[in-house]
Amino acid sequence: MPERCAIVGSGLAALAAYATLRHGGVEPAEIAVFGTDADPTTEWRARAAAIRQQRMRSESDGHLAAPSFPGLAVRAAIRRRDPRPLFATVANRYNPTVADFLAHADEVRGRSGWDASFRTRRVARVEAVDGGFAIDGDGPFAHVLVAPGHPGLAFPQQLAGDPRVVHAYEHHEYAGTVAVVGAGMAAATEWRNALAAGAEVVSIRRREPLRRPLNVPRPLFTKRGLASFHASSDIERAGLLRELSAPSYPASREWDAPLEAAAKEGRFRIEASVNGAEQVICATGFRRGFAADPLLDGLVRRHDLRVHEHWIVLAPDSTVPQLTDDTRTLSLAGVAGQWAFPAADTIAGAKYASRAFLRRVCRTR
Numbered sequence: 001m002p003e004r005c006a007i008v009g010s011g012l013a014a015l016a017a018y019a020t021l022r023h024g025g026v027e028p029a030e031i032a033v034f035g036t037d038a039d040p041t042t043e044w045r046a047r048a049a050a051i052r053q054q055r056m057r058s059e060s061d062g063h064l065a066a067p068s069f070p071g072l073a074v075r076a077a078i079r080r081r082d083p084r085p086l087f088a089t090v091a092n093r094y095n096p097t098v099a100d101f102l103a104h105a106d107e108v109r110g111r112s113g114w115d116a117s118f119r120t121r122r123v124a125r126v127e128a129v130d131g132g133f134a135i136d137g138d139g140p141f142a143h144v145l146v147a148p149g150h151p152g153l154a155f156p157q158q159l160a161g162d163p164r165v166v167h168a169y170e171h172h173e174y175a176g177t178v179a180v181v182g183a184g185m186a187a188a189t190e191w192r193n194a195l196a197a198g199a200e201v202v203s204i205r206r207r208e209p210l211r212r213p214l215n216v217p218r219p220l221f222t223k224r225g226l227a228s229f230h231a232s233s234d235i236e237r238a239g240l241l242r243e244l245s246a247p248s249y250p251a252s253r254e255w256d257a258p259l260e261a262a263a264k265e266g267r268f269r270i271e272a273s274v275n276g277a278e279q280v281i282c283a284t285g286f287r288r289g290f291a292a293d294p295l296l297d298g299l300v301r302r303h304d305l306r307v308h309e310h311w312i313v314l315a316p317d318s319t320v321p322q323l324t325d326d327t328r329t330l331s332l333a334g335v336a337g338q339w340a341f342p343a344a345d346t347i348a349g350a351k352y353a354s355r356a357f358l359r360r361v362c363r364t365r
């Protein structure tokens with residue numbers, strides 16, 4: 001059976017795409033997965049562990065299996081013989097534990113046959129050729145989904161070379177005095193972590209953090225909301241994506257109470273710049289844009305792909321229009337797919353790109 005499909009990348013988006021293809025009837029022998037880690041949770045697991053994340057940011061539907069049902073709440077209720085996850089999910093208040101999510105990801109990996117298709121390789125070049133795409137000279141593959149994740153961690157330039165610096169998404173313990181740079185979810189988590197470890201915490205921020213439940217509002221996950229996003233001009237679309245990328249964390253007592261208590265004890269304060277703290281934690285997210293990823297940058301330059309600012313311009317189904325037709329597909333998933341789906345860097349986003357990819361693959365069966 002010839003390999004028709006390839007996935008480049010080995011994270012959660014790649015696993016979601018693989019599980020979707022398998023559910024759609026594509027055999028392991030028809031799919032090649034090129035990635036750096038045989039375990040698709042490796043990157044995610046390390047980052048979540050670094051910020052001591054206990055519960056998922058997403059809810060019951062933030063799972064990697066191809067069909068929507070059952071979600072993680074139903075699975076937990078059945079496993080534990082406890083209806084409480086079901087009550088919580090009705091009110092959108094069920095955030096699965098990280099341990100449950102990782103066990104679920106392992107199960108999807110095992111059940112889907114991922115390991116039979118996996119090849120350890122950091123891909124340097126994806127190139128359109130007759131019959132599809134060559135991947136570092138292998139192929140051609142008619143349908144390729146590229147899901148390389150973020151192109152590395154972002155650090156403020158002015159802290160370059162400072163030996164006190166660690167990124168929030170790298171493994172670390174907490175010193176006695178800790179400055180946390182940033183104002184998003186990772187920063188808020190680190191304020192609490194460092195306080196719980198007994199540290200004195202200084203929050204370094206240029207502006208007040210935005211307080212909102214999700215980075216991307218719910219309407220942008222719906223057909224209607226997406227239709228108006230896709231109908232907007234390039235300038236409007238880029239403006240919205242920039243606005244959505246502003247750091248934020250949820251507005252609730254759960255986040256505020258520990259900070260207020262620590263401020264009263266003199267253990268939490270806000271400053272504009274890093275002063276004499278023993279440790280500086282950069283909760284400053286990831287580098288941004290296709291140009292920071294050599295694989296995507298090469299693809300854009302080689303094929304003169306249309307871009308807008310730091311985004312690759314995509315069709316609504318997350319495919320690259322210049323390189324996709326009735327015979328072949330080039331799809332981008334994960335953060336690289338934001339032009340098609342604002343919440344591309346979530347599990348819901350991974351599934352959006354995966355399902356559209358499967359529709360393309362099936363079209364040429």
Ligand SMILES: Cc1cc2nc3c(=O)[nH]c(=O)nc-3n(C[C@H](O)[C@H](O)[C@H](O)COP(=O)(O)OP(=O)(O)OC[C@H]3O[C@@H](n4cnc5c(N)ncnc54)[C@H](O)[C@@H]3O)c2cc1C
Binds near residue numbers: 010051121148
């Ligand atoms: C701490 C944290 C918590 C989060 N919690 C949630 C949550 O609860 N719910 C949710 O929906 N989202 C959550 N997210 C968002 C989440 O990161 C994404 O949903 C998901 O990790 C993105 O998966 P990905 O496959 O795009 O990227 P990654 O998981 O980073 O995987 C990319 C993979 O591709 C490999 N790769 C890169 N370049 C190449 C190449 N050239 N060749 C081959 N392989 C390559 C990488 O090494 C890596 O293995 C969270 C993010 C973080 C950082």
